[in-house]
Amino acid sequence: MKTSLLKTTAMITALLVVSSATSAANLGFLRNTLIRDLSDTDWQQLVETTIDALENAPDGAKREWRNAETGHYGSVRLIRTFESYDLPCRKIALTNHTAAQTGTSAFTLCKVEGKGWRLLE
Numbered sequence: 001m002k003t004s005l006l007k008t009t010a011m012i013t014a015l016l017v018v019s020s021a022t023s024a025a026n027l028g029f030l031r032n033t034l035i036r037d038l039s040d041t042d043w044q045q046l047v048e049t050t051i052d053a054l055e056n057a058p059d060g061a062k063r064e065w066r067n068a069e070t071g072h073y074g075s076v077r078l079i080r081t082f083e084s085y086d087l088p089c090r091k092i093a094l095t096n097h098t099a100a101q102t103g104t105s106a107f108t109l110c111k112v113e114g115k116g117w118r119l120l121e
Contacts, residue, residue: 037098042072072098
C-alpha cells in the first residue's frame with residue numbers, strides 16, 4: 001500500500017508540472033521515486049499518451065503506451081469530462097506496469113490557459 005501511495009503522489013506531481021509533451025524533460029527529479037523503474041523512453045511515452053488522451057480522447061476511451069525495449073507499459077482511461085470553475089476538466093485513470101510493480105490511480109485534472117493540465121483542488 002505504501003508503494004501505491006508513493007507512486008500516486010509521484011504521478012500527481014508529474015501531471016501537475018506537465019503542460020506539454022516537451023515538459024517531460026523537466027521530470028528528472030522524479031527519478032528517485034518509486035517510478036524510478038521507468039526509462040526516459042517510458043516517461044516520454046507515458047507523458048505523450050496522457051496529454052494526447054486529455055486533449056483528444058472521448059470519455060470512455062483508453063489510450064495505451066508500450067516500450068518494447070523495457071517491457072513496461074500502461075494506459076490512460078478517460079472517465080468523464082466536465083467543467084469546474086469555468087475550466088474544462090477530465091477525470092482519468094492511469095495504469096502502469098513495470099517488472100517490479102503495477103499501479104492504478106485516478107486523477108481529476110483541469111486545463112488552465114497557458115499552464116496546461118492541473119490537478120483539481
